[in-house]
């Protein structure tokens with residue numbers, strides 16, 4: 001990734017891709033304190049457009065606030081950097097990564113004295129789990145690792161340090177031959193995937209876990225709106241793993257993973273072992289929105 005052409009925004013300046021570097025004593029590199037966002041730009045008839053830019057930047061502000069980090073740039077500057085990251089890198093579509101980190105001005109756990117830095121990069125990124133995953137669905141396992149208790153790591157923040165837990169879970173799942181991990185909370189209820197929220201369908205109703213130990217996903221919110229428009233009831237509740245096993249349909253949502261059907265959980269087939277009809281309908285509605293084909297949700301797209 002580091003050796004490619006293009007430009008990265010760092011602290012208000014555009015640097016050639018290969019020159020966007022940090023010092024090895026960067027505080028966040030040692031202690032994982034910081035936060036980030038992941039956005040997608042899609043090709044639309046009117047050119048590339050960023051999906052739900054304002055919501056992502058609001059969540060970045062929330063994440064920084066939860067971590068008690070003062071953002072060094074306002075929303076308008078970060079929005080401009082996200083848009084320009086797409087255009088400067090000549091992307092028709094792609095993934096955009098803003099990240100807030102503490103610098104090398106200070107070592108030791110207490111970051112007081114370390115400067116807060118901001119960067120935005122954008123690159124071409126296809127289907128996160130592969131096109132086959134979107135088309136045919138994936139196999140997941142319940143992780144042996146639990147998602148954070150809210151008094152350990154506040155999951156409403158998209159904090160960098162959350163992802164050591166995600167990485168352990170996804171590596172365990174892949175080592176065991178699965179595509180993705182599902183994490184339960186510390187009480188044993190379903191929380192989320194390693195980087196996706198989760199929904200299940202049972203008897204025509206859409207159920208999702210409460211977000212106590214899960215990120216408040218923007219794709220998840222999008223799906224709730226689209227489900228309402230399709231006349232589907234959506235309910236948030238505690239979900240047990242055996243409810244998942246008995247679901248008619250299960251799917252994961254995320255900016256990177258988009259809407260990915262789940263066809264197997266812990267070697268139990270979900271439904272008939274193929275992506276279900278409601279998952280398909282929601283996928284179609286979602287892709288129509290992001291590609292600018294649904295005029296009702298034109299306000300979810302920011303042209304670059």
Ligand code: PMP
Pocket residue numbers: 038166192193194195196197214215216217218219220253254255256
């Ligand atoms: N949970 C976690 C842990 C994630 O990393 C992500 C990806 N940002 C999600 C859920 C889905 O969130 P969103 O739909 O906003 O991308």
